[in-house]
Amino acid sequence: MSLDNTTTTSPCEAELLAQEKRRELPLFVDLDGTLVKSDLLVESLLALVKRKPRACLSVIGWLRRGRAYLKSQIAEKVDINAQTLPYHLAFLDFLRAEVTHGRSLYLTTASTQKFADAVASYLGIFRGVLASNHEVNLKGRKKLVEIQKVSHGGQFDYAGNARADIAIWQRARCAILVNPKVGVKATARKFGNVSQVFDDRRRRLFAYVKALRFHQWLKNLLLFVPALTAHAWSLEVLVQACVATVAFGLTASSVYLLNDMLDLDSDRSHPQKCTRPFAAGTVPLLHGGALIAMLLLMAFSLGSSLSSRFLVVLGIYLGLTTAYSVHLKQYVMIDVLVLAMLYTLRVIAGAVAINVVVSFWLLAFSMFLFLSLALVKRCSELVTLTRTSTHRAGGRDYAVSDSAHLTVMGTASGYLSVLVLALFINSQDITMRYSNPHMLWLLCPLMLYWVSRLWLKTGRGEMHEDPIVFALLDRGSRFVVAGLIAVVFLAI
Numbered sequence: 001m002s003l004d005n006t007t008t009t010s011p012c013e014a015e016l017l018a019q020e021k022r023r024e025l026p027l028f029v030d031l032d033g034t035l036v037k038s039d040l041l042v043e044s045l046l047a048l049v050k051r052k053p054r055a056c057l058s059v060i061g062w063l064r065r066g067r068a069y070l071k072s073q074i075a076e077k078v079d080i081n082a083q084t085l086p087y088h089l090a091f092l093d094f095l096r097a098e099v100t101h102g103r104s105l106y107l108t109t110a111s112t113q114k115f116a117d118a119v120a121s122y123l124g125i126f127r128g129v130l131a132s133n134h135e136v137n138l139k140g141r142k143k144l145v146e147i148q149k150v151s152h153g154g155q156f157d158y159a160g161n162a163r164a165d166i167a168i169w170q171r172a173r174c175a176i177l178v179n180p181k182v183g184v185k186a187t188a189r190k191f192g193n194v195s196q197v198f199d200d201r202r203r204r205l206f207a208y209v210k211a212l213r214f215h216q217w218l219k220n221l222l223l224f225v226p227a228l229t230a231h232a233w234s235l236e237v238l239v240q241a242c243v244a245t246v247a248f249g250l251t252a253s254s255v256y257l258l259n260d261m262l263d264l265d266s267d268r269s270h271p272q273k274c275t276r277p278f279a280a281g282t283v284p285l286l287h288g289g290a291l292i293a294m295l296l297l298m299a300f301s302l303g304s305s306l307s308s309r310f311l312v313v314l315g316i317y318l319g320l321t322t323a324y325s326v327h328l329k330q331y332v333m334i335d336v337l338v339l340a341m342l343y344t345l346r347v348i349a350g351a352v353a354i355n356v357v358v359s360f361w362l363l364a365f366s367m368f369l370f371l372s373l374a375l376v377k378r379c380s381e382l383v384t385l386t387r388t389s390t391h392r393a394g395g396r397d398y399a400v401s402d403s404a405h406l407t408v409m410g411t412a413s414g415y416l417s418v419l420v421l422a423l424f425i426n427s428q429d430i431t432m433r434y435s436n437p438h439m440l441w442l443l444c445p446l447m448l449y450w451v452s453r454l455w456l457k458t459g460r461g462e463m464h465e466d467p468i469v470f471a472l473l474d475r476g477s478r479f480v481v482a483g484l485i486a487v488v489f490l491a492i
Contacts, residue, residue: 025173027098028130028147030160031109031116034178035095037086037281040111041071043264046285047078050262050326072134075112082115082122084268086281091159091178091198092123099125106130108147108158110139140164144171157195169193207282212291213256217249219468222343223350228485230356231433231492237354243302244310244353248346250299251318254292259325261288271384306353313349317342332398336374343370343468361424368417369451373467375410376454379403380463407455414451418444439491443484450480 032039049056055077062070095105107120108130116131130146132138138146144167147156158168159176162184169175169188174195177185188194223245227237260267260278267279277283296318303314321342329335344366351358382403398406422444424430430437453476457463464470471477 024103025155025157026104026106026127026151027095027157027159027176028106028108028150028168029095029126030158030162030165030178031107031111031119033161033181034159035088035091035107036119037088037179038264039285040080040115041074042285044071044074044078044080044115046261046264047080048074052077053326066137068132068137069134071112071132071137075114080115080118081265081268082118084265084274085119086268086279088178088198088200090200094196094198095125106147106150108138108143110137110143110164141167144168163187201282204282207277208287208291211257211260211277211283211288212253212295214249214253215469216252216256216466217245218472219343219466220245220248220252220346221472222346222468223248223353225347225362226351226356226358227354228488229359229362230351230354232354232356240306240353241350243306244349247299247302247306247310247314248317248349250295250302251314252321254295254299255318255321255325257288257292257295258322261285262325307355310349310352313345313352317345317349320345332402336371336378339374339377340367340371343373361420361427365417365420365424368413368420372410372414372417372451373454375406375413376458376463376467379406379410379458380461380467382406383458383461383463407459411451411455414455415448418447418451421447434491436491439487442487446480446483446487450477453477453480 029035032041045059048059058073059070062073099105104127105125106128107116107126109116110132113129113131113133116129120126120129128150130138130143130150136142143164147158147168148171155173157174157176158165158172159178160168161178161180163181166184166187170191172193175188175191175193176195177188177197177199179199179201180188180197185194185197224241227233227241257278260276263273264279267273267276273279278285278288300311300314303311320338324335324338324342328338344363347362347366348358378398382398382400386400386403422441425437425440425443430440434440450471454463454467454470457470457474464473471481
């Protein structure tokens with residue numbers, strides 16, 4: 001009788017042995033779109049636009065000398081904050097586990113060496129870094145050549161996401177796909193070496209809707225104010241006001257996109273704004289640029305159906321709000337004055353759309369009231385920072401200690417708007433427009449209550465980031481608005 005000394009390996013043991021064998025191979029990890037859910041070239045270019053706009057004039061000249069030279073020149077002028085980048089957390093956890101089991105990881109990217117070194121230094125999990133320099137753009141087959149040098153022509157694994165990575169996956173032992181672009185997964189699977197797929201892209205449509213901030217369109221209801229004060233209720237006027245409102249909404253959304261793309265660093269450091277789609281990496285930055293162009297085309301097409309004067313106002317609004325997003329919001333008090341002007345421009349645009357003249361009284365009332373609202377917006381941000389023990393607002397020239405002074409100025413400006421309203425009610429113009437002008441005095445206590453309520457809510461930290469949106473969502477404010485409209489109708 002003979003004894004059989006052979007042993008069988010269970011499926012679980014075989015899997016463990018396969019994992020151990022795989023971990024003996026180096027793993028090369030792509031950066032843009034893989035480890036980080038963003039594109040550092042686009043991010044650094046946007047940072048250049050915001051911080052050193054004059055340097056942008058040289059971008060075309062740099063690009064003519066190649067993408068590698070372009071990346072190196074931009075990197076010399078701007079920095080990235082590796083700590084706040086939107087990392088693919090599930091994939092990062094996987095990488096850390098691999099390092100724990102003794103695997104060698106190499107960050108291998110077409111991004112410039114400066115940015116790659118910053119990420120590698122922060123994470124502390126990479127044995128080496130392969131990146132672009134001012135002569136070589138490390139992408140596709142050029143990246144493959146460098147990988148083969150490090151692996152000494154042996155086997156290796158590679159994690160990536162783009163079509164340029166296909167040539168590397170074809171030569172790799174195992175391919176790891178991380179948020180693969182359209183069509184990439186199907187192509188990579190043809191090689192039969194895809195070992196893992198990491199994909200955390202969920203509810204993509206919701207992310208785009210969130211980026212457009214449709215809820216902010218509520219503030220464009222200000223375009224209906226001239227129709228209300230001029231007592232213009234015809235269907236034609238209503239249609240014109242609606243078209244103007246949509247045009248302003250589309251323009252505003254395009255600027256919100258630009259603002260979020262330029263504010264990546266400060267948004268990522270903010271306790272609430274860090275979830276914005278561009279900051280969180282849920283919407284690609286290049287998609288944002290395409291959306292901006294599409295929205296503006298639609299907005300100005302609608303505006304052209306009204307009048308050339310409306311197009312001029314829309315253009316002024318676009319220029320002013322863009323200047324605010326790029327530069328003006330960095331200056332103390334100038335930012336709130338510009339915000340007040342942007343609110344007032346909506347009232348002016350509503351008047352131009354329906355072809356009525358904006359009165360001195362309405363402009364004066366609007367300027368004081370909207371200055372108060374702009375200060376509410378800034379104070380609410382400072383109150384939020386106080387709760388997180390942050391002393392300065394990112395991207396703003398404000399400190400938490402400024403909150404008390406801004407509160408005084410904002411409250412005073414709000415009460416001045418009520419004073420202008422009282423003077424208007426007492427003017428001779430009022431008798432020509434209203435049959436019961438004495439009823440309009442009820443507007444003053446309603447406005448005093450509302451302004452006071454806004455500032456109390458702000459001090460308590462209960463204010464929405466946009467006071468106009470708060471006014472439309474807050475129950476008490478809705479009662480005030482209904483009361484104001486009822487008083488006006490009783491006075492007519």
